[in-house]
Amino acid sequence: MKYRTLYLVLHTDKPVKEDASRLRGYIGNQFPDYPVLHHHADRPILTYPRVQYKIIEGTPSILGIEEGADILKKISGNIPELLLASSCYTVEQKVMYEKTLAIGPGHEQIQYRFLSPWLAFNSRNFQSYREMKDWKEKKAFLNNILVGNILSMAKGLGIVVERRLYAHSHIEEVPTMYKGIAMTGFSGEFRINFSLPDFFGIGKGVSHGFGTVKRVVKRPEPNTGEFIKGR
Numbered sequence: 001m002k003y004r005t006l007y008l009v010l011h012t013d014k015p016v017k018e019d020a021s022r023l024r025g026y027i028g029n030q031f032p033d034y035p036v037l038h039h040h041a042d043r044p045i046l047t048y049p050r051v052q053y054k055i056i057e058g059t060p061s062i063l064g065i066e067e068g069a070d071i072l073k074k075i076s077g078n079i080p081e082l083l084l085a086s087s088c089y090t091v092e093q094k095v096m097y098e099k100t101l102a103i104g105p106g107h108e109q110i111q112y113r114f115l116s117p118w119l120a121f122n123s124r125n126f127q128s129y130r131e132m133k134d135w136k137e138k139k140a141f142l143n144n145i146l147v148g149n150i151l152s153m154a155k156g157l158g159i160v161v162e163r164r165l166y167a168h169s170h171i172e173e174v175p176t177m178y179k180g181i182a183m184t185g186f187s188g189e190f191r192i193n194f195s196l197p198d199f200f201g202i203g204k205g206v207s208h209g210f211g212t213v214k215r216v217v218k219r220p221e222p223n224t225g226e227f228i229k230g231r
Contacts, residue, residue: 001102001103001104001157001158001159002100002101002102002103003065003066003100003101003103003157003197004065004066004069004098004099004100005063005064005065005069005098005099005100005101005197006063006064006068006069006072006073006096006097006098007061007062007063007064007096007097007099007198007199008061008062008063008064008072008076008094008095008096009059009060009061009094009095009096009097010059010060010061010062010079010082010091010093010094011059011091011092011093011094011095012059012060012082012089012090012091012092013089013090013092014089015057015058015059016055016058016059016060016082016084016087016089017058017087018055018084018085018087019055019177019208019209020053020054020055020060020116020208020209021053021179021208021209022084022085023053023055023060023062023082023084023209024038024053024207024208024209025038026082026083026084027053027062027075027079030075030078030079031071031075031078034071034075036050036051036067036068036071037051037071037075039207047156048065048152048153048155048156048157048206049068049201049206049207050064050065050066050067050068050069051063051064051065051068051071051072051207052199052200052201052206052207052209052212053207053208053209054115054116054199054209054212055209056115056116056212060082060089061199063199063200063201065157069098072096073096076094076096079091079094099197101197102195103154103157103159103195103196103197103200104154104159104161104194104195105161105162105163105165105193105194105195106163106193106194106195107193108193109166109168109191109192109193110191110192110193110194110195110196110215111189111190111191111215111216111218112189112190112191112192112196112213112214112215112216113188113189113213113214113215113216114171114186114187114188114189114190114211114212114213115199115212115213115214116201116209116210116211116212117174117176117185117186117187117210117211118171118185118186118187118202118203118210118211119176119178119183119185119203119204119205119210119211120142120145120146120149120185120186120203120204121145121183121184121204122204125141125145126184128141129141129142139169142169142171142186143167143168143169143190144167145203146167146169146190146192146202147165147166147167147192149202149203149211150165150167150192150194150196150202151165153200153202154194161194163193165192165193165194166192166193167190167191167192168190168191168192169188169189169190169191170188170189170190171186171187171188171189171190172186172187172188173185173186174186174187176210178204178205178208178210179205179208185210189216196213196215198213198214198215199212199213199214200212200213201213
């Protein structure tokens, strides 16, 4: 299936030091009439977030999917600055990338890299993970969680997955904070037979910027033939 996306990058006068939760809170407070921006509604919005906030190497950005993309386009002209905690950042430039992208299972194994920590655990599966002694067993456990996270994302987007998914990963634990609570996250790369757009999040806390992925593009093999420089 194909989905409309808009990726809004906010270039500020200095690198942003705060996390994506602060960005989410600020944008949500500035535009309270759009529940999709902040998930504060009369009824909880229990689906894959249509708006996701990111801080990647000090640069704030926001991903919008379908109706989220439409709302981001509406509000993008009304974000002159970001007031995050005690810091003020002037937005000097805004760049929007609009795309219609295919999402779904396939035959090919695609490799991705986590741009932000992946939060794999809930209280139940974290306890199971801690009780495992063998890293090979832990890796198989984490790969199953990866598959489950992507199936949950697909369900939240209305995608029916009829093909079995296989995940392989090269990841390591990283300490992180989520809503003020210390948690175990993971960084690294993984492969799975599922097409994910760049900057989509998987796992827990995706609207706060966790689990953001980017496809790893393999470099072409070097040309071993003779190179003749033209005049």
